[in-house]
């Protein structure tokens with residue numbers, strides 16, 4: 516796909532943002548007026564206005580009393596009435612949160628290791644060495660082990676009745692690597708990326724690290740406002756749209772089938788790559804989710820990223836991407852540059868577990884165990900006036916506190932009480948909202964820890980509310 520030419524207002528935006536980044540104008544400084552800038556840059560006032568609007572939308576500048584545009588600080592302004600929280604405030608990144616050693620772990624969207632098939636996997640390690648004695652003496656191919664790709668192609672065909680072959684599949688080291696490779700291939704600085712709001716915070720960080728211009732569409736329990744998606748595609752010509760439409764992280768929402776078809780049509784119409792991240796597809800409680808977006812794709816606009824890390828083994832780091840033919844060579848090049856192919860041993864261990872009937876048996880038990888944990892967490896939370904929409908799958912509850920309490924600052928107090936969660940703000944691609952929201956994962960802590968930990972969290976919130 517060809518890179519779109521930049522509009523003039525995007526160039527003005529870039530100029531302004533570069534100057535803010537190199538501190539020519541600091542937090543709180545007044546920026547030049549539209550008139551001054553249009554004269555200085557010899558462009559129409561409307562062009563400058565549009566550039567300022569774009570900066571405003573991203574929370575990089577703000578308007579004060581109609582007196583002009585000012586540089587916004589990088590952190591959100593604290594909410595009045597919470598001075599206790601403001602003192603010693605610390606804003607954590609996701610990886611910093613995960614590094615905190617706490618007794619009640621609700622921040623990791625990971626499954627309790629006691630629920631994973633450790634015993635069987637260790638059996639498979641031995642089998643793999645018997646079957647492939649030289650497995651550690653050779654590289655995998657860059658695209659991934661052929662036997663594994665064949666098995667996955669058959670699995671996808673059987674499950675979704677869409678045709679594909681081993682040639683269309685790329686094995687990556689987790690979906691995290693897939694997202695990183697995709698962003699390296701497609702995103703140049705200032706390219707526009709459309710994301711859901713809220714979104715998976717590590718994906719936000721990946722696109723930011725490529726210096727992308729992020730725009731966002733709200734994800735709701737019913738999916739997206741597709742008219743708005745179309746408007747954003749028309750106006751900003753995003754290079755790609757990163758979606759997590761099935762048991763979305765952090766909200767747990769699932770985009771319905773009818774919207775999936777239309778979304779793919781829109782992406783085709785506006786020449787926008789869809790990156791479909793599907794890490795939770797098999798973690799449903801009652802009913803299997805709708806087929807992935809890529810199964811509606813006839814024009815080659817969707818890259819499907821399917822991770823098996825969560826429920827087989829996070830440590831094996833095996834994910835599969837279904838890649839449209841026109842994008843395959845580019846992705847193989849960046850994958851080759853990154854690591855010359857994912858470790859063959861991991862792929863073979865995964866293959867043998869994946870092809871065995873054990874996987875389905877494990878999944879059936881796991882779904883029940885996770886549903887019970889979700890219900891325990893919900894039972895404890897029902898004693899509060901907090902709100903959430905109970906998800907039909909996935910690992911998280913997306914919870915709203917009734918009063919404006921900055922959860923990013925509350926986190927420090929929770930950690931001091933040995934409880935962790937993910938504050939809403941870091942799930943916002945625009946870094947402006949969800950300050951009173953939090954993501955609570957019910958999958959890592961055991962049943963006893965869930966009860967005690969949630970009670971403790973409620974106490975912490977009640978102390979600072």
Ligand SMILES: Cc1ncc(COP(=O)(O)O)c(C=O)c1O
Pocket residue numbers: 624688689690691692715759764792794822823824825829834
């Ligand atoms: C939506 C989403 N995508 C990707 C990942 C990363 O998964 P992996 O272990 O496959 O790299 C996660 C992990 O939390 C996730 O929630």
